[in-house]
Amino acid sequence: MTTRSRLATLTALTAVSLAGAGFAQVTPERLVAAGSEEEAANWLMVHRTYDSNRFSPLNEINASNAADLSLAFAVPIGGLEPSGFGAGYMEATPLVDNGFMYVSDPWGSPYKIDVTSGTKGQILWVCDTGIEKDPTAGVLLANRGLALHGDNVITALNDGRVVACNNETGEVAWDVQAATEPGEGFTSAPLAVGDKILVGQSYGDWATRGWLAALDAATGEEVWRFFTVPEPGQPGSETWLCEESGNPDCWKTGGAALWVTGSYDPETNTTYWGTGNPVPMFDPEFRPGDNLYSNSTIALDADTGELKWHFQYTPGDYMDYDEVGIQLLMDVTVDGEERKVLSHFGRNGIFYTLDRNSGAYIQSAQYVTELNWTEGIDPKTGMPVEYDPSKSLQTYAAGVISRGSDPIDHCPHITGGVNYYPTAYNPETGIAYGAGQEGCSEIATQEMAAEDVMPGVIFLGGTYAGSSEQTGSITAMDVTTSEQVAKQNMPYPNHSGVLVTPEVVYSGSLDGTMGAYDATTLEPLWSVNVGTSFRAPPMTYAVDGKQYVAILGGPVGGNANGHEELESMQQSNMLWVFAVN
Amino acid sequence: MHVTRAAAAMLLPFMLAMPVTTVAQAADPVGDPARGKTVFRSVGDCMRCHGWAADGRSGVHLRAPPGSNLRETALDAEGLAEVIRCGLPGTPMPYHSRQAYDGDGCYGMSLDDFDADDKPKRGKTFGDDDIQNVVAYLQSEVIGLGKPTFEECTAFFENPAAAACNSLR
Numbered sequence: 085m086t087t088r089s090r091l092a093t094l095t096a097l098t099a100v101s102l103a104g105a106g107f108a109q110v111t112p113e114r115l116v117a118a119g120s121e122e123e124a125a126n127w128l129m130v131h132r133t134y135d136s137n138r139f140s141p142l143n144e145i146n147a148s149n150a151a152d153l154s155l156a157f158a159v160p161i162g163g164l165e166p167s168g169f170g171a172g173y174m175e176a177t178p179l180v181d182n183g184f185m186y187v188s189d190p191w192g193s194p195y196k197i198d199v200t201s202g203t204k205g206q207i208l209w210v211c212d213t214g215i216e217k218d219p220t221a222g223v224l225l226a227n228r229g230l231a232l233h234g235d236n237v238i239t240a241l242n243d244g245r246v247v248a249c250n251n252e253t254g255e256v257a258w259d260v261q262a263a264t265e266p267g268e269g270f271t272s273a274p275l276a277v278g279d280k281i282l283v284g285q286s287y288g289d290w291a292t293r294g295w296l297a298a299l300d301a302a303t304g305e306e307v308w309r310f311f312t313v314p315e316p317g318q319p320g321s322e323t324w325l326c327e328e329s330g331n332p333d334c335w336k337t338g339g340a341a342l343w344v345t346g347s348y349d350p351e352t353n354t355t356y357w358g359t360g361n362p363v364p365m366f367d368p369e370f371r372p373g374d375n376l377y378s379n380s381t382i383a384l385d386a387d388t389g390e391l392k393w394h395f396q397y398t399p400g401d402y403m404d405y406d407e408v409g410i411q412l413l414m415d416v417t418v419d420g421e422e423r424k425v426l427s428h429f430g431r432n433g434i435f436y437t438l439d440r441n442s443g444a445y446i447q448s449a450q451y452v453t454e455l456n457w458t459e460g461i462d463p464k465t466g467m468p469v470e471y472d473p474s475k476s477l478q479t480y481a482a483g484v485i486s487r488g489s490d491p492i493d494h495c496p497h498i499t500g501g502v503n504y505y506p507t508a509y510n511p512e513t514g515i516a517y518g519a520g521q522e523g524c525s526e527i528a529t530q531e532m533a534a535e536d537v538m539p540g541v542i543f544l545g546g547t548y549a550g551s552s553e554q555t556g557s558i559t560a561m562d563v564t565t566s567e568q569v570a571k572q573n574m575p576y577p578n579h580s581g582v583l584v585t586p587e588v589v590y591s592g593s594l595d596g597t598m599g600a601y602d603a604t605t606l607e608p609l610w611s612v613n614v615g616t617s618f619r620a621p622p623m624t625y626a627v628d629g630k631q632y633v634a635i636l637g638g639p640v641g642g643n644a645n646g647h648e649e650l651e652s653m654q655q656s657n658m659l660w661v662f663a664v665n
Numbered sequence: 666m667h668v669t670r671a672a673a674a675m676l677l678p679f680m681l682a683m684p685v686t687t688v689a690q691a692a693d694p695v696g697d698p699a700r701g702k703t704v705f706r707s708v709g710d711c712m713r714c715h716g717w718a719a720d721g722r723s724g725v726h727l728r729a730p731p732g733s734n735l736r737e738t739a740l741d742a743e744g745l746a747e748v749i750r751c752g753l754p755g756t757p758m759p760y761h762s763r764q765a766y767d768g769d770g771c772y773g774m775s776l777d778d779f780d781a782d783d784k785p786k787r788g789k790t791f792g793d794d795d796i797q798n799v800v801a802y803l804q805s806e807v808i809g810l811g812k813p814t815f816e817e818c819t820a821f822f823e824n825p826a827a828a829a830c831n832s833l834r
Contacts, residue, residue, distance in 0.1 A: 168712075168829055169726050220717075221828035224727050266832055289727055530731070536812075538832040542727055549730070642728030 108182055110232040112278050116350050125626035127180045130229040130273035131506065132623070134348040135413035138508035140585050140624045144631035145664050147587040150600040150609040152664045156632060158614075159197060159205035161657040163189025165217040171655045172225025173619050174638030176273070177506070178659065179230055180625035184208075187636060187659060191215050192227040192241040192270070194249050197659070200627055205659060209254025213239065213247045222542065223287070226619075228344065228504070229273030231281060233301050240270030240283045246304055260304035267292045267540020273345045277355060277386050280307060288341025288360035288406070291543040296342050296357055296382075298389060308389035312359045312377045313338035319391075320376040323399075325476050331534035334371040337543060339363030340378035344408040344504045347426075348386060352441065355386045356413070356426060360406040365498075366546025367402075367529045369487055372476035374399035379407045381428060383443060393443030398432050399471055400478035402485055403457055403527065404498035404548070405432040410507045412516055416563050418446055427509070427563055429502035429518035433495070434461060435561050449566040451502075451559045453522050453573075454495040454552075457482045485546065487531040493551045495524035499645075505581035506621040508589070510603065515569060516561045517584055517603075519591050521577035523554035523645070554645035558582060558591060558606055572606035577645050581621035583633070592618025592635050594643060594650055598660065600633075616658050617650070619643070633662045700795065701802025706821070709749075709761055709799065710789045717821050717829060718813035719803065724829050730757040735803055736810045745800045747771075750793075752785040759788030762796065 108114075110128060117123060119133040124141050132138050145153065164171050172190025179186040183200035193213055198206040223242050231238040236248040236257050244263030249256055263269055263285055271286040280298040288294060294312035299305060313335050314320040326334035339362050346357030359382060362368075362375035380396040398405045412427045418437070426440035433452035438445055445466030458468040459481045470480050477484070482494035502520035509516045529546040537543055556578035560570040580592035588609065589601045598618065599611035616637025624633045638657045644650035705711045705719070714732035716724040721734045740748065751771035752760035760766070766776045766785065776784055810817070818830035 168717075168724055169728075216828070218826075218828040220724075220822045220824065220830075222724050223828075536722075538723075541723070541832045542725065544727075547730055642726065 109234055110181060110276075111234070112276070115276055126182065127178070127623050127625050128232055129179065129276065130177050130231070130345045131347070131410065134350065136347040136410045137412060137414070137511065138506055138583055138621070139510050140583070142624050142626055142631045143586045144626070145585070145588060145633065147602050147609060149664050150588050153600060153610045153633070153662045154665060155612070156202060156661045156663040157204050158661065159207065159659040161187060161189050161195065161636065161659055162210070163191045163193055164655055164657055165191070166219055167221045167223050167225045168219065169222065169224050170641060171639045172227070173641055174636040174657050175226045175504070175620045176229040176636055177621050177623050178634045178636065179232055180623070181232060183627045185634070186230050186232065186237055188227045188230050188239055189657060190225040190227055190638070191217060192239045194230050194237045194239050196237065196251070196254060199632070199661065202627055202630060202632070202663070205661065211237065211239070211247070211249035211254045211256065213241060213245070213249075213256065213259070215241055215243060223269065226271045228271055231274040231276045233276035233281065238274050238276070238281055240272065240274050242269040242271060244269045246270070246274065246281065246283055246299060248304065258304045260299065262297060262299060262304070262306065265292065265540070272343050275345050275348065275355070276301060277348050280386070282346070282355060284342025284346070284357060286341050286343035288339040288343060288363060289365065289542055289544060291337035291363060291537055291539050291541055292341065293336055293338055294340035294342055294359060296384065296389070298386070310382075310384055310389040310391065312340035312342065312382065314376070323374040323376040325372040328372050328476060329370055331370060333534070337363055337537060337539060338371060338375065338378070339365075340375070342408060344410065347411040347413050349413055349440065353386045354383050354392060354440075356381060356383050356411040356440065358406075358408040358411055358428065360408050361401055361404050364532070364543045364545025365402065365404045366485060366527055366544055366548070367487070367531060368400055368477050369529075370532070370545055374473070375401070379405055381407065381411055381426065381438065381443070383440070395438055395443045395445065395466065397430050397434075397436065398468065403432070403480070403494050405430070406503070407431060409502050409504055412507060412509045413440060414509055414511065414563055416514060418564055425563070427516055429507050429516075429520070431496075431500040431503055432457065433501045435516070435518070435566060436466065437563060437566060438466075447566045449561065449568065451518060451561060451568060452496045452520070453557070454524060456524075457494045485527055485529045487529050489529065491526045491528035493524055493526050495552075497521055497523045497525040497550060497554060498527065498548050499577070503579070505579055508582045508584040509563070510584050510586070512586060513603070514563055515603070516563050517558060517582045517589055518561070519558040519578040519580060519582045520556065521554060521579070521645070522557050522573070523550060523577070524552040525549060526551040550646050554647075556593070558589065558601065560606060570604070570606040572601060572608070576647060576650070577643070579643060580618040580635070583622040583624060585624060590622040590624070590633055592620070592622060592637070594618065594640055596637065596653070598622070598635060598662070614658070614660055615653070616656050617643075617653055630663065635660050696794070696797035696799070696801030698798070698802040698805045701798035701800065702806065704791060704795045704799050705802055708789060708791055708795065711799070714757065717818065719807045720813060723813050732758065735807055738808060742800050742804060745803060746796050749796050749799055752788065754779060754785045755783055757786065759786040761788045761790055762793065763790045
């Protein structure tokens with residue numbers, strides 16, 4: 085055998101031993117059935133199932149033995165290179181299919197990790213997307229996960245590209261520049277639906293315009309696009325009184341970005357996404373009006389992108405109450421009637437339930453401890469009682485900020501409440517869980533002339549600061565009644581979100597504590613501090629019948645929220661996997 | 666002297682107008698603008714709030730309180746050095762001298778003179794030489810400039826393709 089042929093043989097053998105251990109095609113049918121018994125060991129999409137319930141039926145780890153959880157293995161992840169805003173955030177949910185795990189780092193690079201041994205995570209490949217890790221880029225680095233479709237692992241990048249990597253080899257299968265305008269890009273996980281990949285333009289605090297696009301899963305070619313800020317003349321454009329502001333182009337930088345992956349109902353072929361705040365967030369006089377479709381749930385036909393309905397939670401917002409967070413789809417009985425509903429833990433501190441086929445408001449309840457921005461929600465319309473549709477500038481109960489006015493204190497904090505931190509729902513008990521921040525903030529307007537607005541650059545229109553101690557909580561809500569059934573308060577804001585299994589709720593903390601909680605009482609069952617900040621949600625999977633819980637940890641970044649002890653935490657991107665041995 | 670937030674705000678103009686009497690003057694008062702730019706960019710974390718252009722806007726971190734527009738500052742060299750050294754109590758501007766508030770070199774006050782909530786914040790610290798170097802950089806290359814330009818931006822980052830400059834193309 086010549087040296088060259090020996091090398092070829094060795095290379096082939098190595099490739100087989102590392103990457104060739106196999107993967108199953110992730111067909112559209114498997115994705116629809118992601119919640120079935122056949123897929124119980126897996127986690128095939130970012131929110132596990134199209135209903136975004138983040139519920140796993142795995143119950144080997146339960147309330148009786150969760151106290152025995154311990155570390156199974158850990159894997160360092162890369163992507164620590166900073167942007168102009170420092171090191172990025174680990175916010176992705178690991179996906180698992182048949183013993184292979186898929187995670188992304190803050191630059192969106194996909195990793196395939198063999199977790200079949202249960203004792204070690206072996207990285208098989210890191211897909212080289214060609215992302216330029218420019219240390220001057222004015223982007224807040226974060227990536228919230230990947231999508232599996234067919235033979236591909238798909239990532240959406242902060243530079244506006246969507247890249248498909250071959251599952252077997254990690255080589256790029258296709259690479260498209262989906263977002264082309266200044267400042268546009270992606271941080272949320274793509275959603276694979278049928279033969280399409282849905283991606284939401286994510287940079288909403290920058291001077292950009294939000295949109296959701298469907299790409300052909302085979303080629304990346306764009307099939308349809310829905311803009312979340314209508315252009316003049318389109319339905320909804322009457323809610324952008326740009327002429328009144330003396331800035332006729334204010335809609336072009338109106339925000340309403342989609343930076344958390346939406347849900348999908350196969351029965352009606354409808355996809356549901358939450359939208360971000362209007363931009364600039366603190367200067368409503370720059371963009372008078374209700375600002376549709378900011379701070380809304382939008383329901384779109386998945387084939388055409390046609391808008392079926394919308395529900396706007398905080399019209400004419402000036403408190404940064406994005407409603408990008410999870411859209412929980414559930415079938416429940418409300419007032420004796422079987423209803424197909426959509427529930428959403430609002431960043432504005434209110435837990436809403438809507439009819440998901442019509443968008444009609446059903447009920448709501450406050451879930452944060454302190455809330456002063458509204459006196460309440462109109463039981464007929466679901467709108468804040470202060471909302472006056474005849475006004476171009478709203479005044480909510482905590483007061484209004486305007487050019488030249490004093491700052492106001494409002495609760496919850498601009499961060500929420502529940503923000504992008506994933507929520508969960510246990511269909512067996514009818515209980516929904518939300519984890520988030522408890523506290524208030526002080527906000528003020530800073531006027532910026534229209535000619536000074538630079539497309540694609542951060543555009544807040546004001547300032548903010550925490551105005552109280554910032555803590556956290558997990559709240560359990562009965563979806564049928566909208567009653568709070570349990571609450572666990574925590575010393576730090578919770579930016580991790582929750583995973584729910586039949587008996588246990590899991591969540592991480594900014595201080596590096598990973599915990600398990602009783603799903604009924606939310607009393608702590610177990611915790612360990614591993615020292616990496618948790619801004620990513622936990623997930624669970626099984627290999628050979630054994631259950632594991634996984635979570636990504638990374639930098640705390642600018643999220644110490646006044647807790648000085650968090651500011652000294654150092655940066656390290658890690659995958660942590662726990663099990664009961 | 667015990668200083669509340671409101672009182673600190675009232676003191677601010679007075680502080681800025683105070684003569685600098687106790688600056689450590691051992692260092693050469695004429696700084697090096699090139700080194701000052703390096704400190705501004707890579708040591709002092711100044712860009713987080715003031716932005717690369719030092720205008721309080723361009724490249725300011727999403728999570729940072731926007732800093733003042735140094736292109737339009739009325740402070741002279743002594744005033745700039747004092748604010749860099751001591752920060753501005755009652756505002757997010759932190760102090761950058763390791764010796765700040767040790768003696769009476771910062772507004773004649775010590776950290777104990779402030780309410781807990783209003784204590785001057787500690788920023789990235791550096792030596793008196795580098796404080797003078799930052800002042801030299803601001804005076805020779807920043808103060809008096811108008812709106813930032815693409816050329817200025819790429820020169821600042823020493824990279825003609827710096828992503829931070831794309832919006833100025």
